[in-house]
Amino acid sequence: MNPIATVREFRATVKAAVARARARTHAATLGRPGVLGAVLRVLVAVLAFVLGHSWMLVQATFAWAGRHLPLSVFGLVLASLLWFGLEVSGWPGSAVTGPVIVWALFWSPGLVLGLWAAVAPGAYRRSRLRAWYVRRWLTGTPARWGRKGSEAVGTASGLGVRQPDGGVLVPGIKVRFSPGAAVLRLNVVVGQTVDDIVRAASRIATAYGAHGHELRPVKPGVVDLVLFHVARLAARTAVMPAEFSGAASVGVIPAGVRRDGQSLDLIVRGRHTLVVGATGAGKGSVLWSVAGNLAPAVYAGYVRLWGVDLKQGIEVETGRALFGQVAYKAADAVAVLETLVQIMNERGDLMRGISRNHTPTPDAPLHVLVVDELADLMAYSEFKHKNEAERLLSKLLTQGRALGVVVLGCVQNPRQEALGGTRGLWPQKIALRLDSEVETDMVLGTAAPLAPAHDIPADIQPGGISGTAGTAYLVTEDGTPTLCRFDYWPDRLIHAVANRYPAPAYTDTPAPAPVADAASAWLAAGGHLPALEDAPANPGPDDDGPANDNPANDAAPSERPKRKRSARKSTRNRRPADATAQAVDTGTTEQETSS
Numbered sequence: 001m002n003p004i005a006t007v008r009e010f011r012a013t014v015k016a017a018v019a020r021a022r023a024r025t026h027a028a029t030l031g032r033p034g035v036l037g038a039v040l041r042v043l044v045a046v047l048a049f050v051l052g053h054s055w056m057l058v059q060a061t062f063a064w065a066g067r068h069l070p071l072s073v074f075g076l077v078l079a080s081l082l083w084f085g086l087e088v089s090g091w092p093g094s095a096v097t098g099p100v101i102v103w104a105l106f107w108s109p110g111l112v113l114g115l116w117a118a119v120a121p122g123a124y125r126r127s128r129l130r131a132w133y134v135r136r137w138l139t140g141t142p143a144r145w146g147r148k149g150s151e152a153v154g155t156a157s158g159l160g161v162r163q164p165d166g167g168v169l170v171p172g173i174k175v176r177f178s179p180g181a182a183v184l185r186l187n188v189v190v191g192q193t194v195d196d197i198v199r200a201a202s203r204i205a206t207a208y209g210a211h212g213h214e215l216r217p218v219k220p221g222v223v224d225l226v227l228f229h230v231a232r233l234a235a236r237t238a239v240m241p242a243e244f245s246g247a248a249s250v251g252v253i254p255a256g257v258r259r260d261g262q263s264l265d266l267i268v269r270g271r272h273t274l275v276v277g278a279t280g281a282g283k284g285s286v287l288w289s290v291a292g293n294l295a296p297a298v299y300a301g302y303v304r305l306w307g308v309d310l311k312q313g314i315e316v317e318t319g320r321a322l323f324g325q326v327a328y329k330a331a332d333a334v335a336v337l338e339t340l341v342q343i344m345n346e347r348g349d350l351m352r353g354i355s356r357n358h359t360p361t362p363d364a365p366l367h368v369l370v371v372d373e374l375a376d377l378m379a380y381s382e383f384k385h386k387n388e389a390e391r392l393l394s395k396l397l398t399q400g401r402a403l404g405v406v407v408l409g410c411v412q413n414p415r416q417e418a419l420g421g422t423r424g425l426w427p428q429k430i431a432l433r434l435d436s437e438v439e440t441d442m443v444l445g446t447a448a449p450l451a452p453a454h455d456i457p458a459d460i461q462p463g464g465i466s467g468t469a470g471t472a473y474l475v476t477e478d479g480t481p482t483l484c485r486f487d488y489w490p491d492r493l494i495h496a497v498a499n500r501y502p503a504p505a506y507t508d509t510p511a512p513a514p515v516a517d518a519a520s521a522w523l524a525a526g527g528h529l530p531a532l533e534d535a536p537a538n539p540g541p542d543d544d545g546p547a548n549d550n551p552a553n554d555a556a557p558s559e560r561p562k563r564k565r566s567a568r569k570s571t572r573n574r575r576p577a578d579a580t581a582q583a584v585d586t587g588t589t590e591q592e593t594s595s
């Protein structure tokens with residue numbers, strides 16, 4: 001027999017077997033399954049189910065065991081000793097049954113918890129019990145969480161009030177746990193103010209080893225001190241917003257995630273919002289979270305977006321179809337402001353004596369003006385423009401909110417010269433990463449101690465992108481700060497949203513020309529702008545966004561962005577003089593920016 005022929009024959013047999021196996025696997029997993037394929041799929045589903053639920057059982061049981069370490073270790077040691085004794089003594093029956101029963105008796109609460117977690121994993125995850133058992137992240141000893149312990153921490157942190165009889169009265173503290181946080185409810189004692197608690201808060205948080213804290217007023221004299229174990233918030237990519245669901249939801253947008261894991265619902269209606277952040281801090285995420293999430297309402301006619309972007313329109317032009325009117329030059333920006341002031345005045349005339357709060361309708365929509373870099377308008381433009389802009393913007397900021405005209409202004413530098421006289425006129429503030437404590441003070445005022453935006457780390461990743469971009473303190477009108485992370489809006493998603501929910505053709509302004517300027521020309525040249533029908537619902541895995549753990553996104557890319565800043569970004573950070581030198585003709589005419 002020819003050995004070479006034998007080897008060839010053997011190789012051919014192996015190849016044929018592999019090809020058959022591949023074909024079967026393909027049929028069983030991706031193609032139309034035969035009987036074997038169907039059985040395989042069922043088996044895989046059952047296995048996944050069993051493994052998933054067993055994992056929950058193990059997780060919950062061991063969480064319990066971790067919290068009750070002495071008892072659980074004692075049970076294990078006793079069971080092991082029993083097994084050893086039975087083995088050594090040559091016990092005639094099973095040497096395993098007895099020890100397992102002993103172990104199960106000691107671990108029974110954990111096993112019950114585990115069974116519950118396996119049967120109802122969702123309920124277990126949301127439960128306070130789980131929060132309690134997985135609160136090991138806080139370094140405070142268990143005793144510290146008891147009433148006496150927490151009150152001792154309060155006293156040591158300076159919350160005690162000395163009484164005439166020499167005793168010390170401490171605020172009553174009740175502790176409860178929620179996923180990701182422990183909440184201390186403090187009842188202020190006579191002689192104390194909430195300010196005393198504010199002053200002691202960071203000492204208490206440090207005593208518990210918390211990564212951050214927030215104070216939430218409950219009622220006069222009662223404050224919740226929330227201690228967080230989460231050091232940083234994971235990046236999420238935004239998803240295509242759902243269809244317009246009714247006038248009631250206009251102006252409240254799901255913009256990201258809060259530190260306690262809840263959705264960040266940003267209120268835009270009736271609030272002017274100032275967004276401040278160092279370069280690369282993620283102001284674009286805030287801008288598009290607002291513009292992108294308002295898109296369905298824009299499409300339905302309940303909201304009208306106006307854009308001012310003196311950084312050559314690079315940001316706003318990415319989603320141009322969402323905006324009724326845009327301005328990329330200072331003169332046009334002033335014209336937009338004039339138009340809005342006029343709308344506001346006319347609306348005031350109509351509403352006077354009838355209503356004190358505007359309700360958006362398709363006939364009288366909520367006007368939202370988005371300004372990408374306020375300093376370009378308020379500080380770096382010609383004197384006549386910046387003066388006029390400051391005057392008009394101040395009018396909008398002082399009168400617009402009740403009349404349904406609100407402003408979202410972004411700025412890198414919160415100093416006086418960048419904001420003119422408007423700095424104190426923004427009721428809602430979003431402080432992304434800032435360069436210094438002085439800047440945090442400037443933006444947030446009295447809320448600054450509870451919202452240290454300058455402490456948000458830059459965490460520069462390869463490619464120069466910040467690993468914490470989009471992380472911010474949102475300080476609402478009542479001064480409550482919330483650490484949150486805004487969703488990332490990749491260019492492709494912005495295009496897709498703009499294509500799916502374009503603004504109606506407003507009769508008082510011409511429709512945007514498709515490729516009218518350098519920014520659009522760049523988009524066209526890049527070939528990124530998908531055709532209307534091709535627009536993906538969500539950015540695909542090849543998209544250049546950050547890691548996506550947004551549960552709503554079914555096309556979640558699983559890696560951190562590897563991209564360098566996109567062309568949209570690459571031109572955004574030019575200095576003003578530079579920007580003027582490279583100014584492009586945006587094609588925006590006086591006529592376009594005044595109605």
Ligand SMILES: Nc1ncnc2c1ncn2[C@@H]1O[C@H](COP(=O)(O)OP(=O)(O)OP(=O)(O)O)[C@@H](O)[C@H]1O
Binds near residue numbers: 236281283284485566
């Ligand atoms: N929410 C986010 N999650 C993760 N990464 C983000 C997020 N927002 C932005 N980034 C990343 O950070 C980069 C810079 O973001 P962005 O351009 O929005 O910052 P910026 O504050 O507007 O900067 P500049 O003021 O210089 O224009 C983005 O290109 C993106 O890679």
